[in-house]
Amino acid sequence: MAVDGVAAATAAPTTSSATGSTASKAAAKASVDYDSFLKLLIAQMKNQDPTDPMDASAQIAQLATFSQVEQSIQMNSNLETLITGNALTNASSYIGKTITSADEKTSGIVASVRVYTDTMVATTTEGKEVPIVVGVRVGTKPATETSDS
The missing domain is CATH 2.30.30 (SH3 type barrels.)
Structure with missing residues (x-):
């Protein structure tokens, strides 16, 4: 059974930026993906079979796993910013x-x-x-x- 809210939540947004950095794009995508994940989770909860509901611990495990992925993406974004700053410092030394x-x-x-x-x-x-x-x-x-x- 298809749910309109789920299909709309999983569609990727179309954005473009000529000057945006890879790090900020990754952070924005992580934010959109996290929102999409929450919408999908809510849609699953609304449309689950009342006689066989999803285990609450499974939902929490999904949320925790996705949270870890989001934090890894943010850390990579911060590292990329640090590397860029280091490259600029190195460049000025020449x-x-x-x-x-x-x-x-x-x-x-x-x-x-x-x-x-x-x-x-x-x-x-x-x-x-x-x-x-x-x-x-x-x-x-x-x-x-x-x-x-």
């Missing part, structure tokens, strides 16, 4: 230092760093881009040379 690409074809002084979800790209003062990957060399800014005139 500015003003010399960088040489892993293939040693590009080098220069880092003017800026762009942070992506899976990598960072340094831009030198000459406008050259150097992906920050394994094998990249980073050093202190070389001393400026002075000539005797």
Whole structure:
């Protein structure tokens, strides 16, 4: 037997955000899923067979399990925020230092760093881009040379 409230409660909402982070999307989805779970649980309770009702301990176990999943999602969201902050701190430490690409074809002084979800790209003062990957060399800014005139 289909129940309209259950079908509507399990439908995924359609939202879009050009600037939303993965962490906030996961947290929002967890909230929607938790609300959907509660609606589904209420629908089960309303439509259960009175001669064979669902065990209360089974309902509590379902709720506790889902609560643990929700907390794990929130923890992952918090960890992702922490990792993003760490990546920004690391990126700022490259500015003003010399960088040489892993293939040693590009080098220069880092003017800026762009942070992506899976990598960072340094831009030198000459406008050259150097992906920050394994094998990249980073050093202190070389001393400026002075000539005797």
